Amino acid sequence: MNFSPGHMPGDNTKPIHSPASNLGAKNEPAMNNSLKKLQDEREAMLPPELEDRISQHVGTLSLFSNVIEVFVPNALQVVVQMVGGEELPCLKKANRRQARANMDWRTPPSSTLPSPA
Amino acid sequence: MTAVATRKTSSSAALSDSQLIALYLRDQDARYFSQLYRRYAGKVFAKCISMLADHGMAKDATQDVFIKVLLNLSKFTEHSAFSTWVYSITYNYCIDLIRKKKKNILIFSEDVGRISKETEIDIPDSVILEMETNRLDKVMDKLPVGDKAILNMKYIDDMSIKEIGDVLDKTESAIKMQIMRAKIRAQSIYEDMYGKEPISME
Numbered sequence: 531m532n533f534s535p536g537h538m539p540g541d542n543t544k545p546i547h548s549p550a551s552n553l554g555a556k557n558e559p560a561m562n563n564s565l566k567k568l569q570d571e572r573e574a575m576l577p578p579e580l581e582d583r584i585s586q587h588v589g590t591l592s593l594f595s596n597v598i599e600v601f602v603p604n605a606l607q608v609v610v611q612m613v614g615g616e617e618l619p620c621l622k623k624a625n626r627r628q629a630r631a632n633m634d635w636r637t638p639p640s641s642t643l644p645s646p647a
Numbered sequence: 648m649t650a651v652a653t654r655k656t657s658s659s660a661a662l663s664d665s666q667l668i669a670l671y672l673r674d675q676d677a678r679y680f681s682q683l684y685r686r687y688a689g690k691v692f693a694k695c696i697s698m699l700a701d702h703g704m705a706k707d708a709t710q711d712v713f714i715k716v717l718l719n720l721s722k723f724t725e726h727s728a729f730s731t732w733v734y735s736i737t738y739n740y741c742i743d744l745i746r747k748k749k750k751n752i753l754i755f756s757e758d759v760g761r762i763s764k765e766t767e768i769d770i771p772d773s774v775i776l777e778m779e780t781n782r783l784d785k786v787m788d789k790l791p792v793g794d795k796a797i798l799n800m801k802y803i804d805d806m807s808i809k810e811i812g813d814v815l816d817k818t819e820s821a822i823k824m825q826i827m828r829a830k831i832r833a834q835s836i837y838e839d840m841y842g843k844e845p846i847s848m849e
Contacts, residue, residue, distance in 0.1 A: 563776050564783045565802045571780070572696045573689035577706055580692075584684060584713050588677040591717065595675065 664729035672721055680720075684713060687730065691737050694803075698741035698795055700788050708744060712737050727810065734804055735814040738796040745792045755793035756828040770830040775802060778837065778846050789836045794829035801826055 607617065659667060659682045671679035691712055695705035715736055723732055745752060775798060778786065787795055793815070800806045800814065812822045837846060 563802060564778050564780050565775060565798065568780050568784060568787075569690070569693040569697070569799075569803050572693035575696070575702070576689045576692045576709075580688065580706060580709060581681070581684060583710055585677060585681060587710075587714055588680050588717060592675050592677060 665725060668720055668723060668729065680717060683716075683729075687733050688713070690730075691733065694734065694737050694799060695741060697787060697799060698738070698792055699744065704744070708737075708741060712740050715740065727813075731804070731806065731810060731814075734800070734806075738800065738814060742792055742796060753791045755791055755797075755825055756832045770827060770834060772802070772830075774830050774834050774837075774846060782837065782841065785840065786833050786836045790829065790832060794825070794832060797822065797825050798829050798833075 611617070659670075659679055662670070662682070664683065664686070667679045667683050670676070671683075688709065692705060692709045695708040695712070696702065699705050699708060712733070716733055719736075723729065742754060746754065775783070787798075790798075796815070797811060800811045806814070808819045808822050808826075811817075812819050815822070817825075834846075
């Protein structure tokens with residue numbers, strides 16, 4: 531199995547260039563690569579608890595971004611109204627109702643992204 | 648884990664890096680980022696240990712690198728492979744960490760100025776690649792952090808000279824010179840430690 535970067539298992543991106551081009555630069559026979567062996571040994575030392583720590587960070591960031599998405603427009607609206615401004619167009623109930631009425635719920639939104647399933 | 652979640656995790660294993668990034672940015676589903684983490688965490692951790700020579704620091708650095716990756720994921724452009732981007736964040740993070748920790752430390756061999764012009768000859772790759780791993784580990788520990796980064800990028804990550812230059816913000820000729828000087832330095836450290844014993848164990 532080829533573990534060179536850019537060609538990970540399950541990764542179909544192109545490798546940067548083939549390792550052979552580095553090792554046998556002058557048509558020399560392929561040699562050992564002690565640096566890669568050393569890296570493989572160190573990879574096995576990865577602490578398993580690190581994944582949980584990073585997952586927690588990902589979860590916190592996701593929650594934080596959701597909170598901002600939900601509350602910031604409303605908080606902004608309150609500030610705008612306090613200083614005597616008009617209601618924000620995106621938060622006007624009539625506009626939201628109209629947007630919902632025009633939406634076709636039967637067809638899924640078109641997306642260029644691949645489906646995970 | 649529910650059946651849907653299990654199916655999502657197993658199907659995401661077959662996706663490419665670019666697809667996982669696009670799906671994570673669209674759905675903000677942590678499972679897609681976890682998949683990226685599983686692909687690269689080992690390699691990032693190995694690089695951090697190699698650069699920092701400390702297990703605890705390497706653990707914290709790996710965490711910080713992945714948080715940086717997470718926060719900047721939307722800025723990733725596909726001008727290079729995702730792996731190259733992650734590794735460049737890792738190398739620069741470790742170099743900055745060493746710089747902050749030890750203010751007057753030398754980052755590259757060329758800063759030493761001890762290598763004379765006469766020794767600037769072409770050193771074969773076997774000086775590094777065929778060294779016995781325990782000895783190589785000790786030799787690498789004594790190299791300046793920048794030299795370690797350059798050798799790792801060239802011989803482990805198979806990056807081109809241009810890509811290494813982009814990561815370290817240096818010209819291609821400067822990188823070629825630094826690769827050669829790093830090899831010379833590695834050879835001289837080896838000779839200091841093991842005398843004239845042959846490098847290749849075969």
